[in-house]
Amino acid sequence: MSRSTPAQAAAAPVPAAVAAPGGERGGASGGAGGASGAAFGAPPRSEHRVRRDIQGLRAIAVALVLLYHLSPEALPGGYIGVDVFFVISGFLITGQLLREAETSxxxxxxxxxxxxxxxxxxxxLLVLAVTLVSVWCFAxxxxxxxxxxxxxxxAGYVQNWVLAAQSVDYMAAESQVSPVQHYWSLSVEEQFYIVWPLVAVLAVAVAARVTRLRFRLVFAGLIACVCVASLITSIVLTSAAPAQAYFVTxxxxxxxxxxxxxxWAATSRRAILDRLPxxxxSAAAWAGLAGIAAAALWFTDATPFPGAAALLPVIATLLIIAAQEPAGAAAPTRWLGAPSMQWLGDISYGAYLWHFPLIVLLPFALGRSAGVLGAMAVIGATILLAWGSKVWVEDPFRAELSRDWPDARALAITSAGMVVLLAGALVGVHPADQQVEAERDRVAVVLEDPDPCLGVSALDPQSGCEALPEQLPIPEPALAAVSPERCLSPRAGTAVEPCEYGADAARATHTIALVGDSHAEQWLPALVHRAEQQRWRVIVMAKASCPFTAAERDFASSPEAENVALRSDCxxxxxxxxxxxxxxxxxxTVMTAAKSTNRMVSGSGDWRAAAERGYAERWRELPPSVQRVLAIRDTPQMAERVLQCVSGHGTTAADAxxxxxxxxxxxxxxADAAESLSTATPRSRTADATPVVDLVDMSEYFIVEDSCPPVIGGVLAFRDxxxxxxxxxxxxxxxxADRISAVLRA
Incomplete structure (x- = not known):
């Protein structure tokens, strides 16, 4: 499925998210975050009794999320902490609304x-403001x-919808997550807080109009409808579009x-929960704890989620809450109610807010991987900042500063803070874009007349470079994908959107069509650089993850419904x-390339053989006007999150x-199809014959002493x-261009 995986430093056995800024579950960039509000921290005692079991659940949930982000290999399903928080919020907020509606x-x-x-x-907002300043300083x-x-x-609490839109972005598959990506779940919670009281108001209105219906019955019916409809939506969407399903409300x-x-059941007059032995x-509470532990240990990033799989942590949480703090030595109440668990539950909101900015920004601030000590520092700083923000920000604002404010005033002032922070972030986007363009232009100037020991030049035995220079790569990893020229259609859709470069049709000595997937389009900067000089007319027709072939592309990692649609589009x-x-x-001339691991549909099960036949067949179908096919061997495959590895190792990244x-x-x-045809066909083409096929192999420019480093001669060679x-x-x-020219002259 198309979903971002946890960040992993490519060559360092240290906590992944601290070793190099990395991703959360869920999308190009995805999240496994927590929740806010009623799910976090102790509710005011004036509202209802503080339940020790719920405080203990908060502590467990935030610990799961924190450990998952620091070491996803050790706790691969720790992201289910979010589900625990969501259930707690639904329980507490619904209880508050029931009491208020029945009382007033x-x-x-x-x-x-x-x-x-x-x-x-x-x-x-405090965490967002500190993060905003830190981003300008360190990112x-x-x-x-x-x-x-x-x-x-x-700041606008729409982060989950933004990530849902980005999660289907093919080009963002290995992109760097932001330090506020965890706010996706806070956004879901805030949207719940906006809608849920409106559902209660609707129930009050219906009960007032239909005298035979009581408010509790109407409210329960509406809640049940939401539950069933959303669960069905979750199961269906997780199967059809899992990357989006993870984030949407x-x-x-x-x-x-x-x-x-x-x-609703716990506060019913006929409730039997408190009358159970x-x-x-006690058995229900232990079963709930076992269910949470099982999900945290057994679930992985490959688990279709939320969908039906989320039933396990949700039901487990319900069992613990429904047990209502059973007494006795055999119950887990004493453990859940331990002072350390209560204290961690009390600061869980702040712990969730602070931990992810620290994980993402610490390596940037240090300029290298933080390692195990960095993970310990993140845990310590998270706890300290969470405690400090509760003692000096949360409690004073709620209990002292805003205590005498009218409700409308408190709502207006806090909303104004949201608007100010949102505007402050948006105002900085344009200057940031200008900085990116300026740095990209600077790198382009350096590349126009490179040092003899820079990049490709350093590979030349005649360059005089005894060793490749150890220096920070250019461009910086954050600019590796910010190409001056892009021409790539998205995976979904069938429209051909050509781009044209170089000489116009009247002056062109050759017209070359560059076709294929993103591995064909990646050569566009090299072609554009020489097209005008050589008087080539270059027409680019490229589509993400869709090679130029007669075989049927198999998007095997996507859900079946998405696979069928993408296959048809391709x-x-x-x-x-x-x-x-x-x-x-x-x-x-047709120039083409494709990712070597693009799977093709094959009845025999040998998708590589089907792929080779598909490329050859498509080339045979080319019109007689196409005399040549230039097939480019695919580029080397690096480790996942290679840019995070480069960021974490600095000048030693080439080796590490x-x-x-x-x-x-x-x-x-x-390449196999090109080699077989290049030896089996004549060097000129007639009607109904296969065009001349030549293989262009640039592999030697990525190899240094029997290995493929991500940095060559101080230049970053890969964008992912x-x-x-x-x-x-x-x-x-x-x-x-020299190799292309040689083929064209022949």
């Missing part, structure tokens, strides 16, 4: 929202625009509703590109993050684990 006959919306704002926004320039945009999305609402139904309730796009080549007889040549250069069906960086592609322009 209505729900005071302004009062409800003002109470939530008093408790939640001061600490949340690489290339990440600034995205980080600032996500701070704005977090509609797939999570049932978890709040489940807690709400328990609150202690041993039964096939239709291929046919449309072929028709474009037929319609433009000026195109005499290198991959052995035998692992990096795997089998390539496209399998794409060439735009800077290195530009440095390869001359040798790349």
């Amino acid at each position: 006959g209505t729900v005071d919306l302004v009062r409800f929202w003002a109470r939530r704002a008093r408790r939640l926004l001061p600490a949340a 690489p320039r290339g990440y600034l625009p995205e980080f600032l945009a996500q701070v704005a999305a977090s 509609t797939t999570r609402a049932w978890e709040f509703a489940a807690g709400g139904l328990l609150a 202690v041993r039964v309730r 096939a239709a796009w291929n046919d449309a590109v072929l028709q474009r080549l037929v319609d433009d007889p000026s195109i005499g 993050c290198a991959v052995p040549m035998a692992e990096a250069l795997g089998a390539d069906p496209l 684990s399998h794409h060439v960086s735009w800077a290195y592609a530009e440095m390869l322009a001359d040798p790349f």
Whole structure:
């Protein structure tokens, strides 16, 4: 499935998220965060009794999330802490609404929202403000625009929807997560706080109009409808589009509703929960704890989630809450109620807010991987900051500073703080974009007349460079994908969107069509660099994850429904590109490349053989006007999160993050098809014959002493684990163009 995985330093056995800034579960950039509000911290004693079991649950949930982000290998399902928090919120908030509506006959919306704002926004906005300043101080320039945009999305509590949109972005598959990505779950909670009291108001209105219906019955019916509809949505969307399903509110609402139904049952006059034997309730509580532990240990990033899998942590949490703090030596109440658990539960909101900015920004501030000591520092700083923000920000604002404010005033002031922070983040996006463009232009100037020992030049035995220079790479990893030229259609859709470069049709000595997936499009900087000089007309037709082939692309890692749709789109796009080549007889050369691990549908099970046949068949189908096919061997495969490895190792990244040549250069069906046809066809083409096929192999420019380093001669060679960086592609322009020219002359 298309989902970001936890950050992992490629070559350092240290806590992953601290070794190098990395990702959360859920998307190009995904999240496994926590929750806010009622789910965090002790509720005011005036509202209802503080339950020690719920405080203990808060402590468990925030510990799961923190440990997961620091060491996902040790606790692969720790992200289920979010589900625990969501159920707690649904239980507590529904209970409050039930009490208020039955006592006063209505729900005071302004009062409800003002109470939530008093408790939640001061600490949340403080963390966002500190993060905003820290981003400007420590984050690489290339990440600034995205980080600032996500701070704005977090301040507006729409972060989950932003991440849901980005999670389907193919080009963001290995992108750097922002230090506020964890605010996605806070956004879900805030949206719940806005909608849930409106559901209660609707129940009050219906009960008032239909005299035979009681408020409790109407409210329970509405909650049940939300629960069933959202659970169905969660299961269906998790199967069809898991990356989106992880973040959107509609797939999570049932978890709040489940807690709400328990609150309704627990406060019913006919409630039997408190009349169950202690041993039964103790067994339920232990079963709940076992369920949470099982999910945290057995679930992984590959588990379809939330969907049906989320039933385990949700039901487990419900069992613990429903047990109602059973007494006795056999019950877990004493453990959940231990002072340390109560204290951690009390600061859980602050702990969740502070931990992820520390994890992401610490390596940037240090300029290297923080290691095990860094992980310990993150834990210590998280606890200290969480305690400090509760004592000096949360409690004073709620109990002293805003105590005498009218509800409308408290709501207006806290909302104004949101607006100010949101605007402050958005105002910085344009200057950040300008910084990115300026740095990219600076790197481009350096590459125009490179030092003899820089980049590709250092590989030349005649360069006089005795050893490759140890220096920080250019561009910085944050700019590796910020190419001056891009021409790539998204995975979904069938439209062919060509881009044209170089000489116009009247002056062109050759017209070349560059077609294929992103591994073809990655050579665009090299082609553009020389197209005008050589008087080539270059037409680019590229589509993400869709090679130019007659075989049927198999998106095996996607859910079945998405796989079928993407396969259909890719096939239709291929046919449309072929028709474009037929319609433009000026195109005499087709240049193509493809990711070597692109799977193809194969009845025999050998997808590589099917892929090789598919490439050859598509080339045979080219019109007679296409005389040549230039097939480019795929680039080496690096380790996942290679840019995080480079960021964490600085000047030693070339050695620390290198991959052995035998692992990096795997089998390539496209290259195999080109080699078989290049030896089996004549060197000129007639009608109904296969065009001349030549293999262009640039592998030697990625190999240094039997290994493939991510940094070559001080230049960052890759933008992720399998794409060439735009800077290195530009440095390869001359040798790349020389090989093309030799083929064209022949």
